[in-house]
Amino acid sequence: MDWGLRNDGGQLVASPTGRVDEESWKDFSTQLNAAVQEALAGTIPVLVIDLSGLEYMTSKGLRALTVAKNEARGAVTIRLAAPNGTMRRILSISRYDMLFPVVDHVDSAR
Amino acid sequence: MLVRFWGTRGSLPVAQHADTALTKVVRALLIARGREFADEAEAAAFARTEMEFATYATFGGATSCVEIEGGEEAFVICDMGSGLRDFGLSALRRCAEGHPRVYHFFLSHLHWDHIMGFPYFRPAYESGASIVIHAGHADAEQALRRQQEAISFPVPFDELKARIEFVTHLPMDPFEAAGMQVTLIRQTHARGSFGYRFEKAGKAVVYSTDAEHRPDDMDFDEGQFEAFFEKADLVVCDTMYSLAEEASLKQDRGHSSNLVAVDLCHAAGAKRLALFHHEPSYSDDDIQRMFYETLRYEGLVRAGRPKLEVVCAYDGLEVEV
Numbered sequence: 001m002d003w004g005l006r007n008d009g010g011q012l013v014a015s016p017t018g019r020v021d022e023e024s025w026k027d028f029s030t031q032l033n034a035a036v037q038e039a040l041a042g043t044i045p046v047l048v049i050d051l052s053g054l055e056y057m058t059s060k061g062l063r064a065l066t067v068a069k070n071e072a073r074g075a076v077t078i079r080l081a082a083p084n085g086t087m088r089r090i091l092s093i094s095r096y097d098m099l100f101p102v103v104d105h106v107d108s109a110r
Numbered sequence: 111m112l113v114r115f116w117g118t119r120g121s122l123p124v125a126q127h128a129d130t131a132l133t134k135v136v137r138a139l140l141i142a143r144g145r146e147f148a149d150e151a152e153a154a155a156f157a158r159t160e161m162e163f164a165t166y167a168t169f170g171g172a173t174s175c176v177e178i179e180g181g182e183e184a185f186v187i188c189d190m191g192s193g194l195r196d197f198g199l200s201a202l203r204r205c206a207e208g209h210p211r212v213y214h215f216f217l218s219h220l221h222w223d224h225i226m227g228f229p230y231f232r233p234a235y236e237s238g239a240s241i242v243i244h245a246g247h248a249d250a251e252q253a254l255r256r257q258q259e260a261i262s263f264p265v266p267f268d269e270l271k272a273r274i275e276f277v278t279h280l281p282m283d284p285f286e287a288a289g290m291q292v293t294l295i296r297q298t299h300a301r302g303s304f305g306y307r308f309e310k311a312g313k314a315v316v317y318s319t320d321a322e323h324r325p326d327d328m329d330f331d332e333g334q335f336e337a338f339f340e341k342a343d344l345v346v347c348d349t350m351y352s353l354a355e356e357a358s359l360k361q362d363r364g365h366s367s368n369l370v371a372v373d374l375c376h377a378a379g380a381k382r383l384a385l386f387h388h389e390p391s392y393s394d395d396d397i398q399r400m401f402y403e404t405l406r407y408e409g410l411v412r413a414g415r416p417k418l419e420v421v422c423a424y425d426g427l428e429v430e431v
Binding site: 009012019021022025026056058059060062063066067070086089090093094096098099 | 295325328329332352353354355357358367369370372373376377403404406407410411413
């Protein structure tokens with residue numbers, strides 16, 4: 001998994017690519033929590049996870065999102081953007097699409 | 111080994127309402143569309159091949175009780191939920207045909223849904239029967255005696271005629287029972303619970319129910335369970351909640367999800383997973399949908415591994431290992 005992070009005019013946009021599975025979830029979680037801390041420090045209210053480059057995510061990646069949401073303590077909203085078909089099905093099967101807002105495009109997460 | 115499920119429901123026994131049966135009959139009639147059958151066997155074969163399980167059958171509603179056939183000269187039973195009553199009646203029939211009247215129980219924990227069947231376990235009322243109750247909790251005897259106190263049940267524990275012995279075990283300290291090697295693992299649940307790994311003749315069955323795998327303890331907790339499930343031929347796993355429920359509204363309730371069960375089994379190289387401890391508010395349709403979703407998820411994240419066979423446990427299911 002690779003990771004990118006940029007400030008996109010009032011929101012942080014994280015761009016993981018590859019897979020988040022039992023090999024890569026710790027790295028994903030570390031980067032995600034660091035992004036939450038950066039958003040908190042910069043009083044940036046929205047962190048968008050751009051899922052367009054992500055093949056899929058297993059339960060460990062999804063639960064890393066929960067840990068990050070807890071870290072954000074309500075001060076930063078985490079949104080999931082542009083999931084591929086596989087990720088969309090995983091978000092539905094896990095019911096994580098009920099825990100996090102899911103939008104079609106990074107821009108529509110504003 | 112043959113694994114036989116006598117009770118698969120979590121928390122509370124569930125009974126079907128009249129309307130539920132009617133809905134199934136109506137659906138079946140619509141699928142048959144006036145077709146004629148020579149006899150009941152032909153009709154049953156049609157139902158099994160042309161209808162979904164939730165239409166022609168039910169996942170059942172008895173609480174946790176799983177028999178592992180293959181012990182030497184003894185019955186091996188995991189938990190004493192309300193499914194134990196039917197197991198007891200079956201065991202009496204088998205004993206009448208010559209099976210030794212020896213029972214080894216393995217308790218995951220002492221919550222009510224896992225022990226409520228014992229007062230209705232007919233072999234416990236037989237003077238020639240021998241019952242060994244293995245547990246990780248040292249107060250298993252207290253829990254079984256308490257549910258037969260006068261305020262709860264008319265027959266006191268001391269009136270049971272079988273010889274009953276309690277044995278407390280430590281986690282990760284393998285021991286022999288009924289010709290099997292048995293190992294316990296401590297699990298996250300209110301007041302703690304224990305999973306069991308049974309091994310015999312190169313085969314391994316894992317019974318892991320009422321186990322929560324918390325998001326804030328994934329590294330340590332799940333590494334332990336991946337090792338415990340390693341290359342198991344069958345893992346019976348608590349899949350009571352969706353992942354979102356497990357990680358949010360129902361965190362700390364002590365239960366797991368279908369997705370975590372698949373991921374643990376994938377990482378462990380297990381061959382087969384049985385979805386177990388079904389949420390009591392779930393209808394047969396809900397359980398079937400959860401089963402189909404689990405199959406879909408397993409395929410989406412398999413990533414070149416051998417296929418993990420997933421079965422959805424129901425009262426009456428038998429799995430050959």
